[in-house]
Amino acid sequence: MSDVRSGPCQWETVIGLEAHVHLRTASKLFCACPNKFGGEPNTRICPVCSGMPGALPVINGRAVALAVQAGLALGCAVNLHSLFSRKSYFYPDLPNGFQTSQLEPPVCSSGLFRLEASGGTRVNPEIRINRIHLEDDAGKCIHMGSSCSMVDLNRAGTPMIEIVTEPDLRSGAEAAEFMRQLRKLLMYLDITDGNMEEGSMRCDVNVSLRPFGAKEYGTRAELKNLNSFISVRAAVEFEEERQKEILEAQGAVEQETRLFDPESCTTRAMRSKEDAPDYRYFPNPDLPPIILTQAFVDKIHGSLPERPEKRRERYVETLGLHDEEASLLAASAALADYFEAALALCSSPKRVAGLILGELLPEASRRSVAFADLGFSPARLAHTVTMLEQGKVSLKVVQDLFSELLDSGESVEKLAEKKGLLQVSDAGALEQAVLAAIEANPAEAADYRAGKKKLLAFFVGRVMRETKGAGNPAVINELVKKHLGA
Amino acid sequence: MPEIYDLSLSRVAEGLRNKEYGVSEVVESALARIEATEPKLNACISILADAAREQAVRMDKQGPQKNQPLWGVPVGFKDVICLKGSRTTCASRFLENFRPFYDAEVAVRMKEAGAVVLAKTNMDEFAMGSTTENSCFGRTANPWDLERVPGGSSGGSAASVAAKQVFAALGSDTGGSIRQPAGFCGCVGLKPTYGRVSRYGVVAFGSSFDQVGPLTRTVEDCARVFAVLAGPDAKDSTSARLDLHPEGLPEQDFVAKAGRGRSEEPADTLKGMKIGVPDEFWESGLTAEVEERCRDILKKLEGQGATLVPVSLPNQKYALAVYYIMASAEAGTNLARFDGVRYGRRAENPADLLDLYVSSRSRGFGEEVQRRIMLGTFVLSSGYYDAYYRKAAQIRRLLLRDFENALDLERGGCHALLAPTSPCAAWKFGSLSADPLTVYKMDLLTVTLNLVGLPGLALSAGLGRESGMPAGIQIMGRPFDEAALLRLGAVIERLAPGLGEPAGI
Known part of the structure; x- marks a missing residue:
């Protein structure tokens, strides 16, 4: 078996992952602004994605199609009826004071991803997908010291899918490998550009420990906003050790949200369960349910390309x-x-x-x-x-x-x-050039005749240069051999 | 010779088309009327005199445009409707100086129809209220009695139209905010079917309830403005993709139908029409004068050949609770965008981010708005959602079923339902403001239509015997069949006793 179970460790790590993936669409999820990374701050915004009074969202059909495509590629059931909800919280980069996301039902549910074996993973483990839902991304806060922050809303409204797995991953290496292979598949399908540095793919990871053989899950910590494979692995591995120490000292792991610091490769508490925000989800009255026809889903299914492997x-x-x-x-x-x-x-x-x-x-x-x-x-x-x-x-x-x-x-x-560069294959026309090259390089010609046959390439090159690359190398080859001997 | 401002919208539009007078003359007449009445009424938040005068000069140079049915007609917009470059306040301190850089779709359509926007009218803050007392720009008075409320939340629009400041005004109706003030001020107000008129650029209160509609002096005027507003808009996902009336008639035909039979009414105009009289609306503690005026209308409709049918809407008893749960839930999240970060009021020198939110919002929002936000936040809270919001949403569906049964023509249902718009006529300022719950109860007869999304046309049934104030009656009809409401409304308009001039101005 793999190295996860080796050593004296009696704990099994249980990991569930939420991957946030930017979709490759021309425009944002609810407005016509371009969906592009970067740009001068606040130049890709409109009344809708900047949360102006009275502005209303209109769903981007392409984003729905991509979410369905991702779902089908991950073996999910596509829900022909799904709903957008408002997820309420205040933050300066969230223009409406709520994120438009999906609670129940999401666009896709219950799929399966077969992880290919790789270093540190078990042998081809099956990772169940709980759900895939559509949502819009927030803008960005740019903090300019302690007393000033700026808000850039260019990213606000970027279409995303969140892919939620069941707690089927068993190590940091496996979690990182899952992200790597997921990214590869979604990039192959052109669902995302997969650019990790630009935040096109990031994930939250839920980690808990339980004694080997136990059926019940332990208390989990949620590690937020991991944006590289290395971070995923390092964060999980730090968390494994942290929780193990607590458990082995007969302590209790607290359910909390933690932040990973890539500098020190440690995690620190961000908020406890008690402080968890009440998002007050409810159906977004500005957006009718997404109603898909089976024919639409079948068409996307039929056009799924052959798997990359x-x-x-x-x-x-x-x-x-x-x-x-x-x-x-x-x-x-x-x-x-x-x-x-x-x-x-x-x-x-x-x-x-x-x-x-x-x-x-x-x-x-x-x-x-x-x-x-x-x-x-x-x-x-x-x-x-x-x-x-x-x-x-x-x-x-x-x-x-x-x-x-x-x-x-x-x-x-x-x-x-x-440009006069059509290939010359006419032996008569090339013969002149071959003879000229031999005459101009008597020393090399002598070496060649003496047996240094590698110089064939030298003469062919000379002739090619003479003909600006238009000479047919095969014909030149033959001519050189003819005049210098094979 | 009447003043120009005295004319109906239909008449003034005709006069403008025939060059009986120019746009500048019409605009000046309306501005003079505003100047004369506004000190008593306070119906307008912004008077766009300069822009209107400039526009009038341009239009007069150009001459009447055939394809612009409202060419040169001065109108008012409730200040909840975004007008590019113009202050749009929602009567809130929070947006006191907010100037949108985009037009609401209804503003675009009114402009394209040639209307001249003369005023942004007063309202209850963010359309929350039914008295127009909740405005940071002060309350609006009822033109029939300056000591009384004009109703709300579109009270400024209703008062302005009733006082003949403008020829029509747009209002918004989330729980009766067009129909109730129309009833209180003796004008005509239409709440269209949900989805009939675009909500884009109309600052949202209850997204699944809000509809913009006209307030006018006559039913015919109402039809003309409605024909301009109605129709699909790709920018509003809840806009109905319906270009045609269910019977296959184009929108323009509303006008012809509403205006039909301006001459003598034959006795059998309504022969074969079934008018439903919902018990739950008529037995809800109406004041004697309101009941008297409205029953009188029923009697007259019977005299025109209509059959009155008692109807029951068993879930109506839950309507008010359901409305205040769901509308507040939507309002609470709709108002979350007012955070002081991007526009509107921002607290000075906040201690931290939380203080920025708390201070900006506490100072920017009035008491009633804060009350609704708290109500909305509460009903969506974890652990309460099922008991409040989910339950309310279920009852909302049952209510719709009640209406579908009552209006199901194929199974012998009614062509329309009739009821008063409010249990009483306009009350005196301050008489109810100490008791928010009693004021909420006054919405009992109007909120239901917003819950079920059906259209309602309100107009006056005559003046009450005791108060001398207009009593409002509303026609409730089938989805997207505003034409039927306007037709019946035109009949009621002719049958109802004339109102004369508003007594307060």
């Missing part, structure tokens, strides 16, 4: 991609779909993967846009691959011209032709 395996085993290439492509359903769409129109998985990973993604990241926003259709990618295959252009030229290819909208061979 399956896809990766298939890419390696049937397409012959490297493990790493396959993993990168299968990390996002959208990317994998793109890859497959291009592949359907040409015949070289290697080249398609190479261009996506070597050119398309780096170019997107240079331009700070999503790859899909480059507007380079799978058909154009496939055409480029076909041109490569047919020897019309060289890989070097494609690489050099890639940025222009994106901007111009022209086909790769047109672009290459304009």
Whole structure:
């Protein structure tokens, strides 16, 4: 078994987790403001998300669809009728004085997540999902010293789902691994951008201890707002030790909410059960119930992509991609779909993967846009691959011209032709260049003839440079061998 | 030759269209009337004279616009309706200097119809109250007797219309706040079906109860303004996606129907119509004069061929309790946004965050508002939710069933129900203010319609024999069938004794 039960410890750690996940939508949950991280404070706000008098919320249908998609991916039952409630508390970053969340019924209930085994976890444990509900995020307070705080409402109204597990996790490592794998799945489905630094994913963790074999749960502490895998693990492990000490001294763990300090890797009490706020949930009268049709749910179910693990395996085993290439492509359903769409129109998985990973993604990241926003259709990618295959252009030229290819909208061979970079495969035309290269480098030519066959690449390179990359390397190879001997 | 301000909205709109007078003349006439009556009434919180005059000049230059049914007509807005750039106070210290940077949807529609907003009218703070005494700008007087309340919370709108300051005013009705003051001041007030008129930009009191509607001098005027307000709004999720009247008639037809038969009334106008008389409303401690006036209307309707049907709404006895539980729960959370952080009143030099909230809100909100917030907070508290809110929500559904049974035409139900708007006529200032519970009880006959979301049209049944004050009667009808209410209202308007001029001004 795993290391959790090793050692003298007689306590079993029981963990339930609430993951807060920002949804990738164009606009906020209840208004048309852009759903984007950062920006000048209070520039992405309107009467609705800044809680102006008289403003009213209108639900973002895309957010509901993403919540349903997440639910289906986690094996949940989708509730065709669910309700928004007001959760009341005062804080300066909460414009309405209440959060709009879901109590009963939430959009999804009772699912199951199969954790893949990893260091520190049990063997493929099953983590039951209690529920998934939709809610809006608050703004942010920026504290400027002790006497001044500022409020930025750009984040207020960001659509989120909260994924609540049953208390099925058994160690800090497992809790962190759950978050890691959950993030991977939700990013694959493009439900979230998964950006932990920007707070797109964070979690609260409930930790309690009980003697091994006990049926009853111990008293739990809730650890709030953990925003990295390392914090999740460290917070749970600190809490395990803290509670163990109390229990072994015959003390009682208090039910309380605790804050984790990532600097010292300790937790400290924030509020006790008695101080727990009374949120006074009740149905939000400004929002009618969310009524979904079974057909809507079925449609989303039908369009759920193949699981990422399956896809990766298939890419390696049937397409012959490297493990790493396959993993990168299968990390996002959208990317994998793109890859497959291009592949359907040409015949070289290697080249398609190479261009996506070597050119398309780096170019997107240079331009700070999503790859899909480059507007380079799978058909154009496939055409480029076909041109490569047919020897019309060289890989070097494609690489050099890639940025222009994106901007111009022209086909790769047109672009290459304009620049005189169409691949030259005509032996007659290349022979001149090969002879010139031999003549210009007599020492190397002599070495080659003396048996230093590695210099073949040197001569091919010279000729390529001479032809600005347009020479067909295979043809040049043959010509060099012809004149210097194989 | 009557003054322009004396004319009905329908007549003045016609005169403007025919260029009998210009917008500036109409605006000046109304402003002169405001100047003459306002010292006695205090019906307005803000008088937008400069803006209205400028707008009038622009409009006169441009000439009448065919597609603007209210072109050039001066109107008032209850100060709960956001008007871009104009102070919108809700009669609260908290919002004393608040200027919204957006228009309420109803403001947009009224402007697009060509109306000139002349005044923001007085009200009970955040629409909580039925006397317009709970205003940080002072109380409004009833034009029929300056010693009496105009009703509320849209008391400023009702008094302004009854005193002919404006040709129509918008009010909001959460538990009777349009119908009760319309009854008290002798004007016409319509609470539309919940979802009929957009609530966007109307500062919320009870979100599942609030509806904006017109207060006017005649039923026809009411129909004209209602036709402008009604219709779906994508910014309000509770707005009904209904463009058409249930019978398939376009909104514009309300006007034609309401105005029908301005000439002599044939004796069988109402032949075949069943009018329900709910016991629970008529046997609820009405004053003799109110009962007399309203029964007289019933008799006259019978004379027009209508059949009176006794009706029972067994859950009506719970209506008041259910209303004060649910409306306060919604109000408490709706008012949570007034925290002193982003706009409105903020306490100076608060000791800490809690002090910022407590001081800003304690000083910003009046007594009645604080009472409702506490009530709302209590009924939603952990451990009390099931006993209060959940139970109330269940009874609310039962009440709706009572009305569905009474109005179910296919099973022999009524076309409409009729009842007084209040158990009594307008009372004297201060006579009830020491006893909030008694004032709450005065809402007994109006809160029910808000609980069930159905439309109600209030108008005068004549002057009471003892008080000499108007007695209000309300027609309650089927959902989204305001046209039927306006039709019947027009008949009652002709049958009821004339009121003459308000005696107080």
